[in-house]
Every structure is written in C-alpha cells, then in structure tokens.
Amino acid sequence: MTETSWRDTLRALPVFSGDLPDFDTAAAPQTPVELLEEWVRTAIDSDVSQPHVMTLSTATTDGAPSARSLILKDITDEGLWFASLDSGPKGREIATNPRAALTLYWREQGRQIRVSGSIEKGPREVSERDFLARKPGARAAAIAGPQSEVLASKEKFSQRVEEAKAIFEFRPDFVPDEWTAYLVRPESVEFWQASRDRDQIRLRYSRDGGGWAKNLLWP
Numbered sequence: 217m218t219e220t221s222w223r224d225t226l227r228a229l230p231v232f233s234g235d236l237p238d239f240d241t242a243a244a245p246q247t248p249v250e251l252l253e254e255w256v257r258t259a260i261d262s263d264v265s266q267p268h269v270m271t272l273s274t275a276t277t278d279g280a281p282s283a284r285s286l287i288l289k290d291i292t293d294e295g296l297w298f299a300s301l302d303s304g305p306k307g308r309e310i311a312t313n314p315r316a317a318l319t320l321y322w323r324e325q326g327r328q329i330r331v332s333g334s335i336e337k338g339p340r341e342v343s344e345r346d347f348l349a350r351k352p353g354a355r356a357a358a359i360a361g362p363q364s365e366v367l368a369s370k371e372k373f374s375q376r377v378e379e380a381k382a383i384f385e386f387r388p389d390f391v392p393d394e395w396t397a398y399l400v401r402p403e404s405v406e407f408w409q410a411s412r413d414r415d416q417i418r419l420r421y422s423r424d425g426g427g428w429a430k431n432l433l434w435p
C-alpha cells in the first residue's frame with residue numbers, strides 16, 4: 217500500500233467552496249474603517265464562524281516576530297481594539313516596538329483583511345469596562361498567574377483560579393493594572409476577496425496626508 221504524501225494530501229484539499237460575496241471596489245467607501253465595518257457586519261449576518269477572531273502580529277525591536285489569535289473588541293473611527301495583559305510577551309513587544317499587524321480571515325466568504333499601523337494603550341476606563349464585562353471565570357483566569365510563563369501543573373492553575381475568584385467576591389469591581397485595552401491605528405488596510413475562478417480582488421487603503429489613497433493590487 218502506498219501512503220499518500222503530505223504534499224499530495226494537502227494539494228487535494230479545496231480552499232474555497234460555496235458562494236462567495238461580490239466585492240465592488242469602485243463602490244468602496246472613502247475610509248478603510250467604513251469598509252471594515254461593512255465586511256464585519258456582513259460576516260456576522262452571514263453566520264461566519266468567529267468573525268471577531270483576528271491574528272495580532274508584533275515584533276521585538278530586533279525584528280523577531282510573534283503572532284497570536286485575539287478577540288476584536290471594538291471598531292471606532294480611530295481603529296481596532298483588543299484587550300490583553302500588558303505584562304506578557306505581546307505587551308512587552310508593544311511597549312518597545314509600538315507597531316502591529318492584524319489579520320482577519322473568513323474562510324466561508326474567502327475574505328481576508330490585513331491591517332498594519334501603530335498601537336497604543338487606550339484610556340484606563342476602557343480597559344476597566346472591558347475587564348468588568350468579562351465572565352467571572354475569564355476574570356479569574358486573567359489574574360491567576362503570569363500569562364505565557366511556564367506553568368508547573370494544571371492543579372496549580374485550578375488552585376490559583378479559585379484563589380482569584382475569592383478576590384472578586386470581596387472586590388467585585390477589582391481590575392488588575394495589567395489589563396489593557398489596546399488600539400491599533402491603521403496606516404494601511406488591505407481587503408482581499410477570493411472568487412471561484414481564482415480572480416482574487418485586492419484593494420489597499422494607505423494613509424495619504426489627512427485622507428486615504430485607494431489602490432488595487434496585483435493578486
């Protein structure tokens with residue numbers, strides 16, 4: 217019996233199936249945030265799986281990149297928001313190299329959005345509001361121990377979560393200083409739309425003085 221190689225197995229997998237939405241670039245709005253809002257709204261209305269999950273890429277000052285999934289928490293005229301602890305690896309990278317990229321990908325629609333720009337901490341009250349809106353278990357997990365450090369055992373985690381829950385019983389409005397709402401201010405945003413016939417459409421918005429320049433890109 218010959219075993220199929222990984223190369224053949226992977227090549228045989230379909231990438232896009234089903235109906236894909238149109239992308240009329242001539243009708244694209246003036247700003248990327250408006251188009252982003254349109255696409256996120258369409259993704260939600262079309263029952264795309266986890267339309268609010270995105271990849272955040274950061275880098276150390278000497279250029280070593282790292283990426284992870286996060287939840288998109290808000291969209292405002294200023295940009296895209298997420299929340300995390302500022303004490304872990306991503307927080308340290310952002311503190312020394314305040315530039316970031318975000319990638320959203322919706323397989324059901326063959327859509328990708330790539331955002332790059334500067335990143336900053338939002339106002340304290342936004343961080344607090346975000347933390348207090350988390351479910352109790354998620355709040356406890358966030359303060360249970362140092363995110364991304366080596367954990368001795370699962371039991372240790374459970375024990376620290378229980379201890380953390382007790383803190384919230386006494387102080388229901390406790391918000392750790394490290395919990396941070398971050399804002400990514402876009403400088404470049406690219407919208408990518410697949411089609412069944414492989415005619416991919418790419419539209420990039422780039423900051424241009426006070427406004428935005430729009431350009432189609434070669435696929």
Ligand SMILES: Cc1cc2nc3c(=O)[nH]c(=O)nc-3n(C[C@H](O)[C@H](O)[C@H](O)COP(=O)(O)O)c2cc1C
Binds near residue numbers: 282298304307
């Ligand atoms: C779907 C999904 C959503 C996530 N959402 C968040 C989030 O909103 N905030 C967060 O700090 N970590 C979130 N995580 C965990 C991060 O991917 C990551 O493991 C964690 O933030 C540590 O990252 P760092 O070590 O690069 O700082 C999420 C993971 C997944 C898979």
